[in-house]
Amino acid sequence: MSLKTLSSQMLPAIESELQKQVARLDQPRTAVYHEMLTYHMGWTGQGAGSEATGKRIRPLMVLLCAAAAGSLDGLDPHNWQSALPAAASVELVHNFSLVHDDIQDNSEKRRGRPTLWTQWGIPQSINAGDGLFVLSNLAVTDLTRAYPAETALSTARVLHETCLDLTRGQFMDISYEKRLDLSEDDYWPMISGKTAALLAGCCQMGAILGGADSATEQAYRDFGLSLGLAFQVQDDILGIWGDEAVTGKSAASDLLEGKKSLPVLYGLGKNAGFAQRWQAGPITSADVAAVAKMLADEGASDYAQDKSKEWTDKALASLEKAKPQGEAGAALRELADKLLGRKA
Secondary structure, eight states, X not given: OOHHHHHHHHHHHHHHHHXXXXXXXXXXXXXXXXXXXXXXXXXXXXXXXXXXXXXXXXXXXXXXXXXXXXXXXXXXXXXXXXXXXXXXXXXXXXXXXXXXXXXXXXXXXXXXXXXXXXXXXXXXXXXXXXXXHHHXXXXXXXXXXTSOHHHHHHHHHHHHHHHHHHHHHHHHHHHHTTOSOOOHHHHHHHHHTXXXXXXXXXXXXXXXXXXXXXXXXXXXXXXXXXXXXXXXXXXXHHHHHOOHHHHSSOTTHXXXXXXXXXXXXXXXXXXXXXXXXXXXXXXXXXXXXXXXXXXXXXXXXXXXXXXXXXXXXXXXXXXXXXXXXXXXXXXXXXXXXXXXXXXX
């Protein structure tokens, strides 16, 4: 059974579980509140649909890891439905962070649509983000319907620790914006608290629900963390040298925004032509192509590619150590290859 086949079963179930969790707010006095959440989740409003919902990679990872780890202990790998509350919880956490990110970054578009705060204002959108966070915590408690309380508690603890990591990462990300003394040593702790933290949590939660032993659980977590780090470095590369038709955003947009990505920090560390141009003032559309070439000529692209490969190799090694089993294990390997094989 391929990733495509399993995804066609899991993704509709994930969507149904998410709608059930968000429906807690579908009450007469909070109907508009509920509408805000359904809009942000991509279910309602202009442009609603698959493009607006996103790919639901994180909840899919939870279910695949639960099924792949479950095969080790003779658990029914097809009984991934029991882990749906955990899958919903991580997607709700992800979307809570997006709502707040859009406000903090003053972003007016999300997946091609106006962001929540531009539609309902900042105060109510902050509250909506808070609501998604609380819903994620309520969702994970629903695990007690199918799992022992101890298993549900262990899974919830990973979720909460992941959320704390996300706030650490966001703190560093925001605090780095105006700092001029950053180096690569500052970069890795920051991105470890972003995409990597949530993917690590997803894989670890799935392993717990699959009944994995502690060593296997750690291997799944290491896989998710390394996967997230490799993915972020690739995103940094695409943000400077990517093909707009593939990435969906203008080429070299990260340079225009002054983002302190890995290639930029590498270039600053070289203290050559790029560093001098960066320190001279904001990069404009007129000179962005020349600056991107300068950065590549100084070795930043090759260096970032090497780091991406390093984390890719670590991710795949950790996945093999976890020994994912059965159809879900094959699908998990396929998904990892797909995520790690992004092209510029």
